[in-house]
Amino acid sequence: MRNVLVFAIDGITSALGLSCWKSPVEQIELASTFPTTSTTCWTSACTGEGAETHGIVGVVHTLEGLQRPINIFEYQPEICTLATGNFFHDAASLGYMPVALESDLTGLRCGWKDSLLKWAKLRPSGTFFSGRPAESVPIVDILRAVAEEVDAVLSDGHEPKLVWCFVDIDQWIHHTGYDEPTVKFLRMFDDICARWSERGNIVIAHSDHGLVETEHSSEVASVFAHVATRFNGHIGGAGRVRWIHSAADAEEIIAYAKPCLPDDVAILRREAFFPAMSNLIRQRVGAVLFVATGRKFVSMPGYCYDHGSLMKDELFVPYARWQR
Incomplete structure (x- = not known):
């Protein structure tokens, strides 16, 4: 061998x-x-x-x-x-x-x-x-x-x-x-x-x-913070994909957050990204996801490249x- x-x-x-x-x-x-x-x-x-x-x-x-x-x-x-x-x-x-x-x-x-x-x-x-x-x-x-x-x-x-x-x-x-x-x-x-x-x-x-290539956006970061506060939740995820853990209705979160975000940040229900839904996904991933589709998102200080989404x-x- x-x-x-x-x-x-x-x-x-x-x-x-x-x-x-x-x-x-x-x-x-x-x-x-x-x-x-x-x-x-x-x-x-x-x-x-x-x-x-x-x-x-x-x-x-x-x-x-x-x-x-x-x-x-x-x-x-x-x-x-x-x-x-x-x-x-x-x-x-x-x-x-x-x-x-x-x-x-x-x-x-x-x-x-x-x-x-x-x-x-x-x-x-x-x-x-x-x-x-x-x-x-x-x-x-x-x-x-x-x-x-x-x-x-x-x-x-x-x-x-x-x-x-x-x-x-x-x-x-x-x-x-x-x-x-x-x-x-x-x-x-x-x-x-x-x-x-x-x-x-x-x-x-x-x-x-x-x-x-990824550029940190204070605008996007501010929206995430406001959404978490308004819906008494926590932001999870990493890199170019984040989600909110909240007991609030998913459609209500989307309706509030979507007009505040730039066009190159997708906001969708969890099911759109995890078609093979399981109890682990329901327990560990928030009901609403924010996914980068362009350059500007949230990122760590000093980063110019990042990952997490689906480009x-x-x-x-x-x-x-x-x-x-």
Whole structure:
């Protein structure tokens, strides 16, 4: 059995990834999940299930039995429990040792991380992009660190391994967009993957979502605040999709908020975005969603690119396989 290396590269559009990777034997475009936020997308990638089944719907949302929304990166109890397991569980059942490099998840302590990596042997490692100012470290040094961490796992024992490595270049793209260092990273990453495949490994890389240009709008932020106050609710969601948790009638909220919002912010009932409605969606997603369809929305300080909604470059991501 060959070792299988899986690189989870956060924040890469299909168009960019497929254009930079020249040596894979297989390349396809994948459609991501909604919302196009990392917690939702990586949970779907690891479990094969959509948000209506695994219940991870973004960053800020309600939980059954709690009065106020949680932040998923701060909530400690295990939050996603599926009897079907995940792909680490599947790998173990096929005779692989499933290993997850902590990499750019290092320092994160929450139930979502525990659920995501359940059934994997968690191996501490250094970070690559997380916690570093954008472009503060040369790309060559980051790639060298990735290669060294993965090679250390491969040299540890003789059993066949599935090695999962999270690379959070999304942290930089939020601040710089898809600039020259990002392209350089992807092109040089292609060379490293080709070398791993020449040594007999199967190498897979894919992303969770892309990012699009986003400009913070104080006007939109003000509308969200007024809506939450008027309807005694809380704003949830993340990035370019938000919703309101409120006991008020959905149509009343829409009628009040829609005239106040610019045309490139869609406001619709939850059912329009989650046709496969489940109890988890009803419990965790507000009845009315606000979704960015253009550039101006709410965003974090310093961000010029963001994600969460359904524009093409947010939704479509690359998948590639290197194998000799």
